[in-house]
Amino acid sequence: MIEKVIISGFGGQGVLSAGRILAYCGMLENRSVSCLPSYGPEMRGGTANCHVIVSDKAIGSPVLNNATSLIVMNNPSLEKFEKVVETGGLIIMDSSLVNNIPNRDDISLYSIPATKTAFDMGNITFANIILLGKLISATGIVLKENFEKALYKILPEKKHNLIPQEMEALEYGFNYSAE
Amino acid sequence: MATVVKKPHALADIPMHYCPGCTHGIVHRIIAEVIDELDIEGKTIGISPVGCSYNNYDYFNCDMVQAAHGRAPAVGTGIKRANPENVVFTYQGDGDLAAIGTGEIIHAATRGEKLTTIFVNNAIYGMTAGQMAPTTLMNQVTSTSPYGRVAENHGFPLKVCELLSTIEGAVFIERASVHDIKGIINTKKAIKKAFKVQMSNKGFAIVEVLSSCPTNWGMSPAKALEWIREKMIDFYPLGNFKGENMEV
Amino acid sequence: MGEKFLMKGNEVIAEAALRAGCRFYFGYPITPQTEIAHYLAKKMPEVGGTFLQAESETAAINMVYGAASAGVRVMTSSSSPGISLKQEGISFIACAELPAVIVNIVRCGPGLGGILPAQCDYFQAVKGGGHGDYKMVVLAPYSIQELYELTVDAFNISDKYRTITMIMGEGILGQMMETVEFKDVENNIHIEKPWATTGTGMKREKNIITSIYIKPEVLEEHNRKLQAKYKEIEKNEIRVESYNCEDADVIVAAFGTVARIISNVIPMAQKEGIKVGLIRPISLWPFPVKEFEKYAHVPKAFLTVELNAGQMLEDVRLAVNGKKPVHFHGRMGGMIPDEAEILEEIKKITRS
Missing domain, CATH: 3.40.50.970 (Thiamin diphosphate (ThDP)-binding fold, Pyr/PP domains)
Structure with missing residues (x-):
């Protein structure tokens, strides 16, 4: 398997940390992983994205020209990346902030009010986790159990008390369906 | 017969290449005497500059490192940070320290590096044949100010001790001169103290030594010493700027 | 592990x-x-x-x-x-x-x-x-x-x-x-x-x-x-890695992350019936001249791909020493070539 994921949004929405957690989960499953954050001048303009690859084989280029999955957390990101999603791939968008609709009929679309839900759950910064939950259930890119392990490894100890709540957010996204 | 004077151990027993009447040799001897008196030759590292004294690594018997033009304080920082038990001195001229190496000297002082800098100011570039230095006096004729130094074109001479006096990390600052016996005695006192300041980890120490360059000034050695007394000291007043009463 | x-x-x-x-x-x-x-x-x-x-x-x-x-x-x-x-x-x-x-x-x-x-x-x-x-x-x-x-x-x-x-x-x-x-x-x-x-x-x-x-x-x-x-x-102290060069139609020379893009191109070219080899100098100096000499007789031509206007190209040419043409494809200014455009360059070479 090879999963090529682009996560994109505004700086501060946890785009880079989502990419890092995802790559970390892949590492726990002994896969090859790469996570390339955008670091160019566009960061100053407020948008941020990262390219994550999780693969059974050695990873070639860490730069993604096309993706199997796209997570978007603002309109400009959708506009920029919707065309790079491969046929049969998926787009997961935070419908609290993205009101445009992708112009694609050859992909699966998941629209989740992640920011609003995270806010209602008491921590707006978990929106990225909710979206990752959907990515995991829709693609099986990594195992849900490993997500918790990854959080314990990545987060500084003083933030470990937040992990149960983060897992709740993940669970919400994992089980979300529009119906 | 009793020995009343001998060559300091820290000074190599070879002829120096300096011009007749040049005072570099005096300053070298003073440094070597101080190294002997403090018994630190075995742990001292000297840093040679670019300029007439570029090869004074041949003249001192301690370990020596030759630095790029103006960079001696940075090189000294590297050496001292690597081996803090060493005593490190830089030997720099006015072009080296006050022109191309302005950044390095100011920031070594700012960091309070435990270094001792001997700054030889003869108001001219010697080695490259008499060009204007940052410390060249007003109206002084040099090969690149052939009509004399004028403010509109060349700006004003730089007073290094006064400049560094505003910096907290520079804890010992003194200007001395080797134009006469009294000056030489005072220069030695200042240099000795500057070494002791380093050895007691107080901070950055610098001694500016007004020095002669008869060749490029176009004067006899005797006239050159007079010129220091009459012209240079007038503009660059001698004395301590900082740390005179510091216990070391 | x-x-x-x-x-x-x-x-x-x-x-x-x-x-x-x-x-x-x-x-x-x-x-x-x-x-x-x-x-x-x-x-x-x-x-x-x-x-x-x-x-x-x-x-x-x-x-x-x-x-x-x-x-x-x-x-x-x-x-x-x-x-x-x-x-x-x-x-x-x-x-x-x-x-x-x-x-x-x-x-x-x-x-x-x-x-x-x-x-x-x-x-x-x-x-x-x-x-x-x-x-x-x-x-x-x-x-x-x-x-x-x-x-x-x-x-x-x-x-x-x-x-x-x-x-x-x-x-x-x-x-x-x-x-x-x-x-x-x-x-x-x-x-x-x-x-x-x-x-x-x-x-x-x-x-x-x-x-x-x-x-x-x-x-x-x-x-x-x-x-x-x-x-x-x-x-x-020469360090070099080569891959797939023994019977390559085209050998690509690339270093650093560009070599990783080439590793994606190799299977794409394979699908189109083109055998692409890769020589990846790891030590840029000393340059792996012998590795290029070793394979100089094999391909139709070499292609150097770099994120510049053609710099390692000169060393590749010196190493190949006129035995085969050495082509170049480069991007500048922070642009990265994608696999498709490199494949297109390779196809140009095999077609010519």
């Missing part, structure tokens, strides 16, 4: 330096390599080392000169314009034969340029950006794991030959995260440095570190000594 970590390239460089026993770092901030400084500013005090933010690149490289004179393992890092400022010091260090490790996480130039990935400092690194007849070992890793291993190696090479070793990577390499295993630094050699200026202790003759030799006979002799050392390095 040891523990795996997910880390940014820049942090891995810093960690590798610490594991190689480097306790002295002097640098000046410049993007995109600042994480090296951040990491070491935090870690050096924990291990009793020195992290010092210098007032300029010029000062930083001269602090490296000083610390290397004192016999310790020392590193500085910067990005292209900063490396330009260091060239004076680099030339002095090379002449004075001091061991030092310099990292260049390359920006796209010329001038202040941009911070996106580029390989436009190849000439500066391998042909001597500073003055005089000197060389430095230049290593170009293509993955985070290799970045770790080569950085450790860089300290050993530097000590062994009393030379500068440069780690040169594109911005991507510094910024991306991959899995890294910090394999034991078993081959970490310890070399005595009796030449270092640490004080005579009144027990030995004085040591002098210098790069000035006024007498022409002496300076020529010193140059001959340097050149002999470079020959020795050329003999022992």
Whole structure:
């Protein structure tokens, strides 16, 4: 398997940390992983994205020209990346902030009010986790159990008390369906 | 017969290449005497500059490192940070320290590096044949100010001790001169103290030594010493700027 | 298997330096390599080392000169314009034969340029950006794991030959995260440095570190000594990887992260019936000339792909020595070629 994921949004929405957690989960499953954050001048303009690859084989280029999955957390990101999603791939968008609709009929679309839900759950910064939950259930890119392990490894100890709540957010996204 | 004077151990027993009447040799001897008196030759590292004294690594018997033009304080920082038990001195001229190496000297002082800098100011570039230095006096004729130094074109001479006096990390600052016996005695006192300041980890120490360059000034050695007394000291007043009463 | 970590390239460089026993770092901030400084500013005090933010690149490289004179393992890092400022010091260090490790996480130039990935400092690194007849070992890793291993190696090479070793990577390499295993630094050699200026202790003759030799006979002799050392390095320190070259229609030459893009292109070309080989110089100097000689008879032509206007191209051409055409495809300014456009270049060659 090879999963090529682009996560994109505004700086501060946890785009880079989502990419890092995802790559970390892949590492726990002994896969090859790469996570390339955008670091160019566009960061100053407020948008941020990262390219994550999780693969059974050695990873070639860490730069993604096309993706199997796209997570978007603002309109400009959708506009920029919707065309790079491969046929049969998926787009997961935070419908609290993205009101445009992708112009694609050859992909699966998941629209989740992640920011609003995270806010209602008491921590707006978990929106990225909710979206990752959907990515995991829709693609099986990594195992849900490993997500918790990854959080314990990545987060500084003083933030470990937040992990149960983060897992709740993940669970919400994992089980979300529009119906 | 009793020995009343001998060559300091820290000074190599070879002829120096300096011009007749040049005072570099005096300053070298003073440094070597101080190294002997403090018994630190075995742990001292000297840093040679670019300029007439570029090869004074041949003249001192301690370990020596030759630095790029103006960079001696940075090189000294590297050496001292690597081996803090060493005593490190830089030997720099006015072009080296006050022109191309302005950044390095100011920031070594700012960091309070435990270094001792001997700054030889003869108001001219010697080695490259008499060009204007940052410390060249007003109206002084040099090969690149052939009509004399004028403010509109060349700006004003730089007073290094006064400049560094505003910096907290520079804890010992003194200007001395080797134009006469009294000056030489005072220069030695200042240099000795500057070494002791380093050895007691107080901070950055610098001694500016007004020095002669008869060749490029176009004067006899005797006239050159007079010129220091009459012209240079007038503009660059001698004395301590900082740390005179510091216990070391 | 040891523990795996997910880390940014820049942090891995810093960690590798610490594991190689480097306790002295002097640098000046410049993007995109600042994480090296951040990491070491935090870690050096924990291990009793020195992290010092210098007032300029010029000062930083001269602090490296000083610390290397004192016999310790020392590193500085910067990005292209900063490396330009260091060239004076680099030339002095090379002449004075001091061991030092310099990292260049390359920006796209010329001038202040941009911070996106580029390989436009190849000439500066391998042909001597500073003055005089000197060389430095230049290593170009293509993955985070290799970045770790080569950085450790860089300290050993530097000590062994009393030379500068440069780690040169594109911005991507510094910024991306991959899995890294910090394999034991078993081959970490310890070399005595009796030449270092640490004080005579009144027990030995004085040591002098210098790069000035006024007498022409002496300076020529010193140059001959340097050149002999470079020959020795050329003999022992070539690092190269080649893949699929035995019966290739086209052999691509690429280094750093570009080689990874080529590894994606190879199976794509295979599907279209084109056999593509890859020669990846890891040591850019010494350049793996023999590897190109070995395969020069095989392909229809060579294609060099770089993130510049064609720099390694010249070395590939010299190595292939007219036996086959050497084509070039490059992108500049931080642009990265995608697999499709490289495949198109390859097809152009096979069609012609």
